[in-house]
Amino acid sequence: MRGGRIIGLHLGLVALLFALNFVLPAYSHGNIARVMVLATYAMGYNILFGYTGLLSLGHAMFFAAGMYGLAMPMTYLGLGAGPAFLSGLGAAALLALGVGLLALRTTGVAFMIVTLMFSQAAWLTILLAGRWTRGDEGVVIPQAGRVLLGLDLSSPQARYLAALALFSAVLFGTLWLMRQPLGRVLIAIRENEGRAELLGYDIFRHKLGAVVLSGTVSGAAGAAYGLLFGYAGASFAEVQYSIFPLLWVLLGGAGTVIGPFLGTLFMFYLIDLSSGLTSAYMLVAGVALVLLTLFAPQGLAGEIRRRWWRGLP
């Protein structure tokens, strides 16, 4: 029964987003497509932060690995959209494996800083290889290459549907994963690492798995962003892009499946709407962040779970 309601809620969200495809005005249509890709990034981040309890400040490198893993072979090797997307995933997964092996030797604040520094190194590397990556200016992915299974991803309709497909795949993937033994072990590690270890679980391998999975999903979001919006730039690898998913997840509710989407949607429209009203949109965002920490300590979805619906996954 409970399972049915939960599946219903998530199916409902996806159905709503699908229905919106036909009614939204052009501007919002593009925005929601962007929010869905960014929310996928936030969901990838949430696997590590919300469910496993590891605070990384370096996820921008995975996002960028996916993005450049897609854009570089497309630009220089003429790879098609499908194989390039896979190479973006592979690049992010490999990077996550390497970073995880090193960074997981640390815990707590040190983990945060180590991931931050690896990410800085990755960003500087993109700038250093400016001859190929064109640094901050970025590379434009030619429209001719952005065709997947006969769909022209630069058209608004196809872009929206592709974003929705990726978003729902990751949404249901997370929902499924967290009900599997693997997901349960990750939550156990978040709640009490020592006890999980006592129960005989290999903590390091599970954490490494979480880093690789989280990095790969973040990379998928990065690759999709490059593919759908036709652009890869070094600014996506900056610290800012590591802080964003943390904010989105915390605002939406860490450790909830739907939270990252709510947080991303909220932040995106908060900045979008307030920058239309005033040039001081950062001020509005700052005040909103402070107020939310004061009055919705567990994020939007977390508050819903606390007040009205305890079973929200």
Added chain:
Amino acid sequence: MEFGPHLMIAVLEGAVTAAVLALMASGLSLVFGVMRVVNVAHGQFFMLGAVLAWAVSSALGGGAWGFVAALVLAPLIAGALAVAADLTVLKRVGYDPERTIVATIGLLYILQQAALMTYGPEARPVAPPFNTRLALPWVEFGPDGPGLIWPWGLSITSYKLFVMAAAAAVLAGLWLLMSQTRIGLVMRATQLDGETAQAFGIPVGRVYAGVFGLGAALAALAGVLIVPIQQAHYLMGGEALLLSFIVVIIGGLGSLGGTVIAALLIGLSDGIVSVFFSPTLAKILATLLVALVLVFRPQGLMGKAAR
């Protein structure tokens, strides 16, 4: 110029960076050590110090007295703001680690935007109160034994020497405060175990507010000191925050001595690297090196293993 004098210049430039970095990082380290709060807005207090230094000194018509007034006023204002932020926000979220991170990111946005709206996007300099160029000697081994030469370009300004001396004096004062006075004792007791300290009648809430204010004041002081060398700009807080984060972690959390050593290490290597090598590649290598230090010595250089 030969290699030796070049190296000397690099070391001196690095020492100035290290002095400012040590001041700023000790504030961050103090706040983290006592309150267990990761203050993401710390870089903005540094920026605030620099911007206020320009505002105060230009309000007083520039000159040496304007700078002295800024040196006193800017840390006070920044400190007071931080105390207010602690009492209105951080205290009310109960210093919960994740929520304070979001709250201080919010504070960061607010301060940055407020600076942009009042101060503007320009970078502005403040004239140093004194700025004599001091030429430095170098030893050269000629055919008739070692002798002193004065290579052209090997020099430092009196203001840069003052920055180093001022930072050293403030850090020594901070150390005395922490180790020799009652205030320091109270802070150390709170750091060790807040609940027990509270049970012994220490007003932990006020200690936290004071420490947060002191940390911000140290960052602002660093900001004032850097303005005559590096112009005030509303975006200057970001990189400063990253560097002081790195310093604090490398030095070992909550260890003042470790923070100073790490600041010297990072400041000097930054100076040397940017004089001799391609800046970007060198930065990548330095960043990776620092990350690896942490990977293989997670508690930092002077920190104790996690309790």
